Amino acid sequence: MRRNKFETTQYTEVNPGGSVIMDCLVLDKNPNSECIWQRNNYPILIQEGKYEWSGVKSQGDCSLRVLRANILYDDGDWTCQVTRSSYEVMDSLSSQVGQLVVRQPPSKPQIYKSDESAASGKVDSAMPLTSIGSISVRADQPQNLFCETRGGNPAPRVVWYMDNTELPSEQVNETEAGDTKHWRVVSTLAYVFRKEMNGVELKCSVVHEALTRKMREEIVKLDVQYPPTVQLIRMPNNEEVESGVDTVVLQCKADANPPPDIVWRKLGTNSIFRIEEYLRFEPVHETDSGSYICLARNSFGASDEITASIQVQYEPRDVATIPNNFIDLEVGDKQVLKCIANGRPEVEFDWIHSPLDDMNIEDNTNTVFRADKNGELVLENVTYSHEGLWRCSASNLIKGEKRKVHSELLRVQVTGRPMPxxxxxxxxxxxxxxxxxxxxxxxxxxxxxxxxxxxxxxxxxxxxxxxxxxxxxxxxxxxxxxxxxxxxxxxxxxxxxxxxxxxxxxxxxxxxxxxxxxxxxxxxDPISMETVIGLAISCLLLLTFTFVCLVCSYKRQTCCFKGRSEDFHENVIRIERRKTSDDQVDSDIINEATSSGSETSPGQSQHNQDTLPSNIGLGKELTYKGHAGLGRPVPAPYCSHHRLDTPTYLFSTPTDREIGNNNAARPIPNNRNIINFN
Missing domain, CATH: 2.60.40.10 (Immunoglobulins)
Structure with a gap:
C-alpha cells in the first residue's frame, strides 16, 4: 500500500450544525477503484444532506463533505480509503487518520479558593457552577485560586487577568467522567496578594471558538484580608485646650479587613474606656487630662497600641494660704508664708501686701513680692512694715492670656520693741x-x-x-x-x-x-542778696566785653578773621628777600599776571629780566608766607576756585625806607601777589 499518494486532512474543527470538508486527494487513482470513508474504523454511508462527495472521484478527488455536524455522529477519527481496481491488482490505499472535532461550547467559568473540586475529580458535569461575586484571600501570604470550566470540546484555553494584566497560571485538561467528548478544564493561579489589592477585580476568561464572542469570563472582587493598623487623628490639632471651653475629638482610624473592633483605654486604668472609633469630649474638662490608648483588633490579629495625650489647661483653682486668716508675729522673727493652688500650665505665685485695713487689688500703693515656685515667701526679719493685709495671687498663661485668681485675705499683726x-x-x-x-x-x-x-x-x-x-x-x-x-x-x-x-x-x-x-x-550760712546781684552784674559785663572784642577783630581782619581780605589772589605769589650787609639792594618788577590774563609787552619783559638780581636762585633765603627757602621761588598754592597753568612770580628788592622798617607793609596791586626778597 502506497500511502504517499494521499493528501488528506489531518485535523479540523467544526461548530455544531456546521459543514466541513474532509480532504482526500489520491494521486494516479485507477478509475475502477472506489473511494470509501471510515469513522472510528467503521465505514460510513454516503447520504445526501449528511455525507456527500465534494470532488470528482474519477479524477482522484475523494474529499467528503460533512453536513449538519453533530458531536455524536461526526466527532472522531476519519480515514479515507481506495479499493482495489481488481481483485488481481494490489492497488488499494488507506490514508492516515484525520481528526474531526465537533466543537462544543464550554460552560461559564467558576473561580474557587480551594482546589477540592480539581483534586477530587468527582465533579458532576450536570451540576451548574454559580457565581460567587467575591473571593477572600489573605494578604502577604501565598494563595492558590482555581478557575474551572466544563463541557467544552475541544478543551478551551483559560486566562487570568487582574486590572487587565494577564497573570501566569497552570492549566489541566481532562475529560468528564464517563464522557470522552466533553472536557473539564481547571486553571491554577498561585499568587501573593497585598492589602492594596483589596476590592480589585480578578477575571478568569475562557477562550473557545464555539462561543458567540469567542470568550466567556468570570469576574470577582478580591476581598484581601489583613490585620489592622491604626492612625491617630486629633481634632482640632491645637495642643492648648481650655477646660469648659474647647471641644476635643480623637479618632482611631483603623485600616483592616474585615473591619476591626476599636478599643480605648485610659492610661493608669485597667478597664475599657470606650469601644468606638471616635472619642469625643464636648467640652473637655480638667478631669479628662491624661493619656488614651487606642487598639484595633479583628480575626487576623491586633494593631500596635497608639497613645494620645490630652493636657487640659485651666486657670488656678483652690487658692489658699498657710497660715490663713490671721497671724501674730514678733519683730525680728522669721516667718514663711505659703500659697497653694491647682492649675495648668504651672502656676506662678505673688504675694500682695497692703498696710491699710482694706485692700484694693488694683491699688498702686500695694507692694508685690514674687514667691518661689512652691508659692513660699520667706520673711527673714519681721518688721512693722510687714504688718497689714496679705493676699496670694496665683496666675498662669492660657492661650497667651494671663489668668489670675486671688486667695482670701491674711491679716498679719506685728508686736515688739519700737523700730524705725x-x-x-x-x-x-x-x-x-x-x-x-x-x-x-x-x-x-x-x-x-x-x-x-x-x-x-x-x-x-x-x-x-x-x-x-x-x-x-x-x-x-x-x-x-x-x-x-x-x-x-x-x-x-x-x-x-x-x-x-x-x-x-x-x-x-x-x-x-x-x-x-x-x-x-x-x-x-545764707547767701546775701547783695552777693547774688554782684555776681550777676560781673557775668553780664564779661559777656559784653567778649562780644565787643569779636566785632573789632572781624573789622580789622585780625585774630581768627586774618587772611579773609578780598584783595588776596591765589595766582600771584609774594617773595621777599632779606637784605644782608654785603648785598646790594635792587628792586624791580620782572613779571606779573593779572586775573584777567593780560600779556606782558616784549620790552617790559626784557626790562624785567635785565633788572633781576644776579644772586636770585643762588642759595639766598626766600620766604613764602613765613616759610624759609634757599633762593628758589615758591609756586603759588593750588586754589580750588582759580588755577593758573603757569605760576607768575613778582620779584622786588626793598628800598632804603623799607630796609629801615622790615615790617612795613608795601602796597600790593589788587589783582596780584608780590614776591619780595628781604
Missing amino acids: ATSPKEKSAKSLHHATSTENAELSMTFCADPPPRAVRWEWGSMVLIEGEVHGRIASMPLESVGQDCYISKLRFFPVTEEDDRIYYLVAENDRGQMRESLRLEVT
Whole structure:
C-alpha cells in the first residue's frame, strides 16, 4: 500500500450544525477503484444532506463533505480509503487518520479558593457552577485560586487577568467522567496578594471558538484580608485646650479587613474606656487630662497600641494660704508664708501686701513680692512694715492670656520693741537734714511700736528733751499717730543756729524694748542778696566785653578773621628777600599776571629780566608766607576756585625806607601777589 499518494486532512474543527470538508486527494487513482470513508474504523454511508462527495472521484478527488455536524455522529477519527481496481491488482490505499472535532461550547467559568473540586475529580458535569461575586484571600501570604470550566470540546484555553494584566497560571485538561467528548478544564493561579489589592477585580476568561464572542469570563472582587493598623487623628490639632471651653475629638482610624473592633483605654486604668472609633469630649474638662490608648483588633490579629495625650489647661483653682486668716508675729522673727493652688500650665505665685485695713487689688500703693515656685515667701526679719493685709495671687498663661485668681485675705499683726518705720536704705537717706542759719527748722522721725511707746525723748550732747517739753529755742513736739502702731516725733528749732549743727538721737521705749536712732542736722550760712546781684552784674559785663572784642577783630581782619581780605589772589605769589650787609639792594618788577590774563609787552619783559638780581636762585633765603627757602621761588598754592597753568612770580628788592622798617607793609596791586626778597 502506497500511502504517499494521499493528501488528506489531518485535523479540523467544526461548530455544531456546521459543514466541513474532509480532504482526500489520491494521486494516479485507477478509475475502477472506489473511494470509501471510515469513522472510528467503521465505514460510513454516503447520504445526501449528511455525507456527500465534494470532488470528482474519477479524477482522484475523494474529499467528503460533512453536513449538519453533530458531536455524536461526526466527532472522531476519519480515514479515507481506495479499493482495489481488481481483485488481481494490489492497488488499494488507506490514508492516515484525520481528526474531526465537533466543537462544543464550554460552560461559564467558576473561580474557587480551594482546589477540592480539581483534586477530587468527582465533579458532576450536570451540576451548574454559580457565581460567587467575591473571593477572600489573605494578604502577604501565598494563595492558590482555581478557575474551572466544563463541557467544552475541544478543551478551551483559560486566562487570568487582574486590572487587565494577564497573570501566569497552570492549566489541566481532562475529560468528564464517563464522557470522552466533553472536557473539564481547571486553571491554577498561585499568587501573593497585598492589602492594596483589596476590592480589585480578578477575571478568569475562557477562550473557545464555539462561543458567540469567542470568550466567556468570570469576574470577582478580591476581598484581601489583613490585620489592622491604626492612625491617630486629633481634632482640632491645637495642643492648648481650655477646660469648659474647647471641644476635643480623637479618632482611631483603623485600616483592616474585615473591619476591626476599636478599643480605648485610659492610661493608669485597667478597664475599657470606650469601644468606638471616635472619642469625643464636648467640652473637655480638667478631669479628662491624661493619656488614651487606642487598639484595633479583628480575626487576623491586633494593631500596635497608639497613645494620645490630652493636657487640659485651666486657670488656678483652690487658692489658699498657710497660715490663713490671721497671724501674730514678733519683730525680728522669721516667718514663711505659703500659697497653694491647682492649675495648668504651672502656676506662678505673688504675694500682695497692703498696710491699710482694706485692700484694693488694683491699688498702686500695694507692694508685690514674687514667691518661689512652691508659692513660699520667706520673711527673714519681721518688721512693722510687714504688718497689714496679705493676699496670694496665683496666675498662669492660657492661650497667651494671663489668668489670675486671688486667695482670701491674711491679716498679719506685728508686736515688739519700737523700730524705725523705714527700711535701712530709706533710713540712711533720711538721716541727714539740712537747715539754713537763722531760719526755723525741724527734725522728724517715724517709728512703729506695739505696744505703744511709754517714753519718747530727744538726746544731744548732755541734753535730754522729753516729748512735749521746750528748751529755749528747741521744742520736742507731742507724738502724732500716722497709722496703725506708727508715730512721728518732731524736734523743732525757733530758729536754728550754727550751734545746732550736730547729731541728735531719738529714744523710744515700750514694754518690749528700746529704740535709739540718730539724725544729723547740718546748718549752713545764707547767701546775701547783695552777693547774688554782684555776681550777676560781673557775668553780664564779661559777656559784653567778649562780644565787643569779636566785632573789632572781624573789622580789622585780625585774630581768627586774618587772611579773609578780598584783595588776596591765589595766582600771584609774594617773595621777599632779606637784605644782608654785603648785598646790594635792587628792586624791580620782572613779571606779573593779572586775573584777567593780560600779556606782558616784549620790552617790559626784557626790562624785567635785565633788572633781576644776579644772586636770585643762588642759595639766598626766600620766604613764602613765613616759610624759609634757599633762593628758589615758591609756586603759588593750588586754589580750588582759580588755577593758573603757569605760576607768575613778582620779584622786588626793598628800598632804603623799607630796609629801615622790615615790617612795613608795601602796597600790593589788587589783582596780584608780590614776591619780595628781604
